[in-house]
Amino acid sequence: MKKRMEIKRVLIIAVAIIVLGTAVYLLFFTGRSKAKVSTNYQISELKTGDLTQSITGTGTIWPEGTVSIVAPFDFKILSVEVEAGQQIKAGDTIAKLDLDALDTEIMKLKEEISAIDDTIVKVKEKESSTETIKAPVSGRIKQIFAQTGDNVKSIISDNDAILVISTDGKMNVTIETSAVEEGDNVNVEVDGKTYSGVVANVSNGRAMITITDNGTAVGATATIYNGDGDKLGSGTLSINQPLKVTADAGTVSKIYVSENSRVYKGTSLLYLKNLPTSEEYETQIRNRLEKQNLLIAVQKMRESGKFTSEYNGIVNSISINDGMQVAANGEILSLYTGDVNTLTVSVDELDIKNVEKGQNAKITVDAIEDKTYNAKVQSISQVGEVNNGVTTYNVSLKVEGDEQLRIGMNATAEIIVEERKDVLLLPLEALQSTQGEQYVWLYTGTLPKDSGADPGKRTVVKTGLSNASYVEITDGLNSDDKVVIVRTKTTNTNRQQDKMMAPGMDMGNPPQMQGNFPQDKPKPDGTPLGGKPQRQGRD
Structure with a gap:
């Protein structure tokens, strides 16, 4: 009995193994289908046209600037007549005002003006023109630069003085000689007259001789002789110890002295007229003018009972409310101003080197369909912002807007960083690459029936600029050439996968394109911002 039970157990295990093996076979062998590969050829012509490379970024539309409107004087608000986001024009009412408070302000200003007038009279009495x-x-007058009627400021600007006084009674002349010693007496000839001179200083082969300032002119030529009548040298006479006489302003009315005349401390030299008023007087006049203009403004506001805007714009924020007392220079509201809007976008650190001030851009707005706005790069930040290990730089653009374009709208900027005119264009998917060499399949007139055969003549090319659709061909092809684009499709029973690839493409090494390419940096929605186009022939 026991033996029969063991035989029965062995039979059950054997049946289980057979069933399991059958299931595995059916699942992993009979359920699989053989992959089927099909090849499709497309013949494409080259064309000549313009090629643009751009960098894309997103941001929000904002006005070019803001202005803060403040109270010119103290007043009280009755009611606020605007709200945030409202568009206003110059002259529009911002608030209605309390008239009693304005009457008080008018009285105060009149009292202040009266006090200033009293001060002006007192200052004027002390002043002379x-x-x-x-x-x-x-000393002795040696130079006079002024003439009657001259403007003092002009004289001093040209000569650094109105006149010059010799204060020690001496003129001097310096000559090059080593034949004298300090203290020696010499003879000095000036304009045919001989004067006694003294060697005042000898240094480094140069000697300075002094003579009287009486009758000798500044700039005259002086010739020096020793006691034996030997000529030692010659030079130009200068004032030994000059003092420059100046004045602040005015017009020369009279000149009391002449050149070479002797004067004493306190001697009248010049008489000036048309002197300007003092700084104190000018300050009081300015204060009065400011108060008078303010009084006129308050009186006009009293007549209308309104505080109005000086600018066109859109109300950003309001700092007042009904019944509020506002002090002079207190903020009333902030206003967006300017007809030009701005858009700031973030550009990746790999692309920022291609962005320059003044570059053109195209702006599209999410809320406005089928419309493009022109813009220009206005400024580029020199400081980057790091987010998740990626550094970007803010680029500000001036946008040529219209009434449809509103503050806060989301917009996308396409900054044009490079353009090519009338270049040979190849569809990007026709370009192949292997081991650093770029080539195309040049159409020879027929296509192969065998998918393993070359679809055309393998032709090496050189490329330039590219975008997502086309690449510039700089060498290797002509405008009348045609190329073959090869597409393969792999199909099985479980899934189907389409691929675009060419025979001989190195799948382990993506094509390397020549020229400048934007970088693939994602937008918030996941689409590329711009950069290297997606390579064809890869999954």
């Missing part, structure tokens, strides 16, 4: 310039020291 004329002045006598007197000698600050005794």
Whole structure:
């Protein structure tokens, strides 16, 4: 009995193994289908046209600038007549005002103006429009630059002085000689007259000689002789110790002295008229003008009972409310101004080197269909922002807007970084690459029946600029050439997969394109912002 039970157990295990093996066979062998590969050829012509490379970014439309409107003086708000987001024009009412408070302000301004007038009278009484310039020291007048009627500021601008006084009674001349010593007496000849001179200083082969300032002119030529009558040298006379006389402003009315005349401290030299008023007087005049203009503004506002805008724009924020007392220079509201809108977009660090100020851009707005706006790059930030390991730089664009374009709208900018005119264009999917060499299949007139055969003549090319659809051909093809685009399709019973690839393509090494390509950086929705186009022939 026990033996029969063991035989029965063995039979059950054997049957289970057979059933399991059958299931595995059916699942992994009979359920699989053989992959089927089909090849499709497309003949494409080259064309000549323009090629544009661009960088794309997204942002929000904002106005070019803002202005803060403040209260010019103290007043009280009765009611606010605008709200945030409202578009207003110059002259529109911002708020209605309390008239009693305006009456108080008018009275206060009149009292302030009256007090300023009293101060102006007092300052004016102390002031004079004329002045006598007197000698600050005794000496001899050696140079006079002024003439009657001259403007003092002009004279000083040209000569650094109105006149010059010799303060020690001496002129000097320097010559190159080593034949004298300090203290030696020499003879100095000036304009045919001989004067006694003294060697005042000898240094490095140069000697300075002094003579009287009486009768000798500045700039005259002086010739020096020793006691034996030997000529030692010659030079130009200068004032030994000059003092420049100046003045702040005015017109020269009279000149009391002449060149070479002797003067003493306190001697009248010049008489000036048309002197400007003092800074104190000018300050009081300016204060009065400001108060007077403010009084006129308050009186006009009192007549209308309204505070109005000076600008066109859109209300950004409001700082006042009904019944509020506003102090002078207190903010009333902030206003978006300017007819030009701006758009700031983020550009990847790999692309920012291609962006320059002044480049053109095309702007599309999510809320406005089938419309494109022109823009220009206005500024490029020098400081990057890092987010998730990626560095981007803000680029600001000026947008030529219209009434449809509104603040806060989401927009996409396509910044044109490079353009090519009338170049030879090849469909990008026709370009193949292997081991760093780029080539195409040149159409020879027939296509192969065997998918393993070359679909045309393998032709090496050189490329330039490219975008997502076309690449510029700089060498290797002509405009009348045709190329073969090869597409393969792999099909089985479980799934179907379409591929575009060419015979001989190295699947382990993606094609390397020549020229400048934008980088694949995703938008928030996942689509590329711009950069290297998606290569054909890869999954």
